[in-house]
Amino acid sequence: xxxxxxxxxxxxxxxxxxxxxxxxxxxxxxxxxxxxxxxxxxxxxxxxxxxxxxxxxxxxxxxxxxxxxxxxxxxxxxxxxxxxxxxxxxxxxxxxxxxxxxxxxxxxxxxxxxxxxxxxxxxxxxxxxxxxxxxxxxxxxxxxxxxxxxxxxxxxxxxxxxxxxxxxxxxxxxxxxxxxxxxxxxxxxxxxxxxxxxxxxxxxxxxxxxxxxxxxxxxxxxxxxxxxxxxxxxxxxxxxxxxxxxxxxxxxxxxxxxxxxxxxxxxxxxxxxxxxxxxxxxxxxxxxxxxxxxxxxxxxxxxxxxxxxxxxxxxxxxxxxxxxxxxxxxxxxxxxxxxxxxxxxxxxxxxxxxxxxxxxxxxxxxxxxxxxxxxxxxxxxxxxxxxxxxxxxxxxxxxxxxxxxxxxxxxxxxxxxxxxxxxxxxxxxxxxxxxxxxxxxxxxxxxxxxxxxxxxx
Amino acid sequence: xxxxxxxxxxxxxxxxxxxxxxxxxxxxxxxxxxxxxxxxxxxxxxxxxxxxxxxxxxxxxxxxxxxxxxxxxxxxxxxxxxxxxxxxxxxxxxxxxxxxxxxxxxxxxxxxxxxxxxxxxxxxxxxxxxxxxxxxxxxxxxxxxxxxxxxxxxxxxxxxxxxxxxxxxxxxxxxxxxxxxxxxxxxxxxxxxxxxxxxxxxxxxxxxxxxxxxxxxxxxxxxxxxxxxxxxxxxxxxxxxxxxxxxxxxxxxxxxxxxxxxxxxxxxxxxxxxxxxxxxxxxxxxxxxxxxxxxxxxxxxxxxxxxxxxxxxxxxxxxxxxxxxxxxxxxxxxxxxxxxxxxxxxxxxxxxxxxxxxxxxxxxxxxxxxxxxxxxxxxxxxxxxxxxxxxxxxxxxxxxxxxxxxxxxxxxxxxxxxxxxxxxxxxxxxxxxxxxxxxxxxxxxxxxxxxxxxxxx
Numbered sequence: 086x087x088x089x090x091x092x093x094x095x096x097x098x099x100x101x102x103x104x105x106x107x108x109x110x111x112x113x114x115x116x117x118x119x120x121x122x123x124x125x126x127x128x129x130x131x132x133x134x135x136x137x138x139x140x141x142x143x144x145x146x147x148x149x150x151x152x153x154x155x156x157x158x159x160x161x162x163x164x165x166x167x168x169x170x171x172x173x174x175x176x177x178x179x180x181x182x183x184x185x186x187x188x189x190x191x192x193x194x195x196x197x198x199x200x201x202x203x204x205x206x207x208x209x210x211x212x213x214x215x216x217x218x219x220x221x222x223x224x225x226x227x228x229x230x231x232x233x234x235x236x237x238x239x240x241x242x243x244x245x246x247x248x249x250x251x252x253x254x255x256x257x258x259x260x261x262x263x264x265x266x267x268x269x270x271x272x273x274x275x276x277x278x279x280x281x282x283x284x285x286x287x288x289x290x291x292x293x294x295x296x297x298x299x300x301x302x303x304x305x306x307x308x309x310x311x312x313x314x315x316x317x318x319x320x321x322x323x324x325x326x327x328x329x330x331x332x333x334x335x336x337x338x339x340x341x342x343x344x345x346x347x348x349x350x351x352x353x354x355x356x357x358x359x360x361x362x363x364x365x366x367x368x369x370x371x372x373x374x375x376x377x378x379x380x381x382x383x384x385x386x387x388x389x390x391x392x393x394x395x396x397x398x399x400x401x402x403x404x405x406x407x408x409x410x411x412x413x414x415x416x417x418x419x420x421x422x423x424x425x426x427x428x429x430x431x432x433x434x435x436x437x438x439x440x441x442x443x444x445x446x447x448x449x450x451x452x453x454x455x456x457x458x459x460x461x462x463x464x465x466x467x468x469x470x471x472x473x474x475x476x477x478x479x480x481x482x483x484x485x486x487x488x489x490x491x492x493x494x495x496x497x498x499x500x501x502x503x504x505x506x507x508x509x510x511x512x513x514x515x516x517x518x519x520x521x522x523x524x525x526x527x528x529x530x531x532x533x534x535x536x537x538x539x540x541x542x
Numbered sequence: 543x544x545x546x547x548x549x550x551x552x553x554x555x556x557x558x559x560x561x562x563x564x565x566x567x568x569x570x571x572x573x574x575x576x577x578x579x580x581x582x583x584x585x586x587x588x589x590x591x592x593x594x595x596x597x598x599x600x601x602x603x604x605x606x607x608x609x610x611x612x613x614x615x616x617x618x619x620x621x622x623x624x625x626x627x628x629x630x631x632x633x634x635x636x637x638x639x640x641x642x643x644x645x646x647x648x649x650x651x652x653x654x655x656x657x658x659x660x661x662x663x664x665x666x667x668x669x670x671x672x673x674x675x676x677x678x679x680x681x682x683x684x685x686x687x688x689x690x691x692x693x694x695x696x697x698x699x700x701x702x703x704x705x706x707x708x709x710x711x712x713x714x715x716x717x718x719x720x721x722x723x724x725x726x727x728x729x730x731x732x733x734x735x736x737x738x739x740x741x742x743x744x745x746x747x748x749x750x751x752x753x754x755x756x757x758x759x760x761x762x763x764x765x766x767x768x769x770x771x772x773x774x775x776x777x778x779x780x781x782x783x784x785x786x787x788x789x790x791x792x793x794x795x796x797x798x799x800x801x802x803x804x805x806x807x808x809x810x811x812x813x814x815x816x817x818x819x820x821x822x823x824x825x826x827x828x829x830x831x832x833x834x835x836x837x838x839x840x841x842x843x844x845x846x847x848x849x850x851x852x853x854x855x856x857x858x859x860x861x862x863x864x865x866x867x868x869x870x871x872x873x874x875x876x877x878x879x880x881x882x883x884x885x886x887x888x889x890x891x892x893x894x895x896x897x898x899x900x901x902x903x904x905x906x907x908x909x910x911x912x913x914x915x916x917x918x919x920x921x922x923x924x925x926x927x928x929x930x931x932x933x934x935x936x937x938x939x940x941x942x943x944x945x946x947x948x949x950x951x952x953x954x955x956x957x958x959x960x961x962x963x964x965x966x967x968x969x970x971x972x973x974x975x976x977x978x979x980x981x982x983x984x985x986x987x988x989x990x991x992x993x994x995x996x997x998x999x
Contacts, residue, residue, distance in 0.1 A: 185890075185892070186778070186782065187778045187890075187891070187892030188778070188890045188891055188892050188921075189778070189781060189782060190890075210782075211782075230727055231725075231727040231731075232727075233725050233727075237724070237725060241702075241724065242724070242725045244731065244734070245698075245702060245724075254974070254978065258974040260972060260974055260975050260978070261972070262975070264890065264950045264951065264952065265890035265892075265950050266888050266889065266890055266891070266920060266921045266922075266950075266951060266952070266955070267694070267698065267699070267702075267920060268688075268690050268694060268699045268888060268917075268920050268922055268955045268956055269888060269952045269954070269955060270687055270688040270689075270690075270738050270952075270954045270955060270956050270957060270958045270959070271952040271953045271954050271958075271959055271967065271971070272738075272959065272967065272971065272975070272976075272979050272997060273735060273738070273739055273743075273979050273982055273983075274688075274701065274734050274735065274737070274738055275975065275978070275979075277701070277731050277734035277735065278730060278731065278734065278735055278982075280731070281727050281729075281730070281731055282730055286730075298782055298783075298784040300784065321643070321644045321645070321646070324646060325643065325646060325667075325668075325755055326755075327755040327757065327830040373784040377834060431723050431725060431726060432723065433642075433644075433645045433647075433721065433722035433723055434644070434645055434723070435642070435644035435645050435722075460725075463723065463724060463725050464645075464723050465723075465725055493721045493722055493723075494721065494723060495721065495723070495726045495727075495728040496728045497726070497727045497728050498723070498725045498726060498727060499725055499727050500727060501727045501728075502727070502728055502729065510728065510729065514728070514729065515717060515718070517711070517715040517717055518717050518719070518729070518732065519729075521711065521717070521732070521985065521986070522729050522730050522732075524985035524986075525730055525735075525982060525985050526730075527985070528978065528981035528982050528984070528985045529978070529981075540729060
């Protein structure tokens with residue numbers, strides 16, 4: 086064991102420090118489709134914040150770059166380690182420390198998965214309402230990428246639901262930011278700055294999240310539309326209705342066909358309607374009162390019909406759950422269909438019709454495919470890109486991102502930039518903002534040891 | 543006119559650059575009770591973002607410190623200028639640029655008041671839901687301090703409702719952050735960093751805010767409690783009920799007496815109940831449906847009785863509005879009663895009973911008074927401090943803030959630190975965090991021209 090490895094092993098214990106062949110392939114990648122796996126020199130599994138701090142200090146002294154990893158379910162290669170680097174895996178820091186019903190918050194370690202947090206909060210009649218597709222995701226990972234998901238249309242994304250952090254700075258200090266309250270005006274908001282920083286500023290070692298009462302009654306409506314533009318134009322009407330849907334998704338016909346096939350889903354939509362459908366809208370409603378829910382379902386049905394749906398199906402419990410699960414697996418459907426990349430552009434929701442039309446034209450002109458689904462209520466469009474030629478694909482993505490930015494949107498709504506989309510970010514973002522972000526990075530991490538190569542070169 | 547004044551006048555026009563006796567007393571202060579007014583050397587009233595940028599560049603070159611001012615309704619002397627400084631008043635940049643119903647956002651200049659924004663959004667059936675007590679506050683000022691107010695218990699504070707900014711950096715670059723979407727994972731969140739930075743990092747020249755459907759039906763319940771601790775213990779039960787109140791305030795008996803007297807308020811609470819009351823809970827409910835509202839009012843009434851209220855009064859429209867307005871003027875009641883300071887500590891809401899009990903003891907021991915009201919749902923306690931002796935008051939505040947921090951809270955929930963509470967902030971905050979914040983300040987403002995003396999020395 087070399088000197089550096091011995092130092093890391095002295096911090097976390099030999100059994101928790103992996104090198105060479107003891108490092109499995111899993112640690113070499115996340116779920117980005119375009120980044121080659123890369124095995125790190127060291128994998129450390131700390132068990133406490135103090136160990137994380139000591140690892141960062143040691144890494145700083147030895148000039149070893151550090152990448153943090155939760156469950157490895159990220160989409161932008163932000164958790165892909167450096168070959169000469171240390172990967173800090175939070176798999177052992179996986180305790181739910183507290184479910185505090187009086188303050189309606191949970192305090193968890195970063196390695197806790199969303200699935201486990203969901204189970205634990207359910208016992209208290211509460212819910213953590215951030216549900217990105219992948220529930221094996223770790224809370225720490227969702228903080229890194231500012232994860233969103235379907236419920237964001239009602240409850241917001243990670244940023245809106247994390248109240249406080251314990252975090253380790255690259256210089257080794259352990260700080261606490263925010264707390265069990267949703268309002269603090271006492272200096273700069275470090276919580277919000279660390280959220281979405283993709284492991285480049287500080288490593289969260291404890292996360293305090295806001296919980297909501299778990300509403301007992303829910304329903305899911307499926308509305309086929311003959312025209313994609315019509316779906317998009319219907320969205321503002323539903324948002325402004327006051328029905329406060331907790332799900333508002335669109336799924337285009339090709340994606341619906343793929344996920345239905347993959348998940349053996351049968352939704353009871355007659356063939357002739359399916360064939361005349363360009364896209365579907367999925368509307369989720371929830372209420373603490375069954376009678377009120379029924380009233381909302383009836384109102385939503387009328388509204389969807391007024392807005393141009395060819396029909397409206399109220400899905401029964403089982404098929405509703407299956408559809409939502411299938412939608413959450415759209416990424417896997419795209420992957421198994423041979424997609425060459427998956428992106429999650431965001432635009433103001435009123436720009437979605439124009440953006441999707443333009444994207445279709447751009448993709449056609451490049452002899453490529455761009456099909457998808459997305460969080461329609463948030464303007465967050467998930468597209469599977471089919472284009473084998475690498476340079477052609479780069480130009481296509483560049484054009485799609487540039488169009489989104491021109492419409493007041495951004496490259497990513499929830500997946501982050503990571504290493505995978507860095508070239509577009511650096512190319513298309515305002516240089517004054519990138520320069521400012523670099524100075525902020527330096528203010529946190531003067532030695533540049535945290536996730537070099539992510540966000541910036 | 544000196545060289546520097548001439549340069550500023552060249553940017554904004556002579557009529558919009560005030561010096562000497564042309565500067566009125568108004569520009570010398572905000573509403574902080576403890577900070578002496580201080581007239582600046584220059585007041586500039588820019589009309590466009592480019593003028594703000596040119597002013598900052600010129601100020602940087604001449605080493606002139608710059609303070610931004612909205613309506614001057616802040617409570618922490620963050621808008622009090624330096625004697626040798628330039629005050630940038632946003633009074634001319636007061637246009638509502640857009641009410642965008644498709645995306646449910648408004649785009650406004652920083653000098654727009656909350657009262658005007660409320661009027662303009664009402665025309666579209668929408669609402670900007672941040673209502674701090676003072677509706678003459680400017681949107682820019684609320685961004686600076688991360689203002690909260692009564693509706694925060696349901697809708698969050700400024701931070702949760704501002705989606706994007708146009709801002710001028712101290713180095714003169716004009717950047718855009720965020721946009722008309724509520725989710726972006728594309729680099730560090732500069733919007734959130736600028737919000738609450740009290741004019742020390744960048745100056746907002748355009749603000750994009752989230753709007754909600756304006757719900758047509760509302761009701762206000764008033765519940766007297768015999769015991770302050772009981773009020774506080776009732777709060778988590780109401781929050782977790784799923785009733786989603788848009789107002790959840792406590793008012794102690796002395797404050798209720800003061801605001802009732804000041805505003806000639808008669809709420810129909812019999813004398814014998816008033817005399818046995820230590821504090822009141824005010825619960826606001828709203829709904830898009832009148833029948834549902836009635837159901838919620840009935841349920842809330844039962845719940846309050848279960849939680850120990852001595853009675854529950856459903857206030858009629860006029861008296862409800864008067865009570866809310868009177869509560870919003872609690873600051874003025876405290877001021878006219880001779881309060882020596884007003885603070886807005888925040889603690890986790892489950893800590894409120896213990897915190898208020900301890901605060902009462904601490905104040906008694908210091909032969910001082912600490913009475914108040916507050917945003918109970920958020921753990922945000924507004925206290926009027928009666929203690930003439932300056933040094934004694936400093937020790938008292940220090941002890942109150944230290945206790946709040948020990949309970950997981952913070953010095954300010956919505957008023958900010960400004961210059962008025964800086965000594966407590968620097969004394970009680972983790973030095974590692976203060977050092978990091980100083981580095982962030984330097985990353986934005988290497989010349990240190992923006993609001994020196996606010997937050998830091």
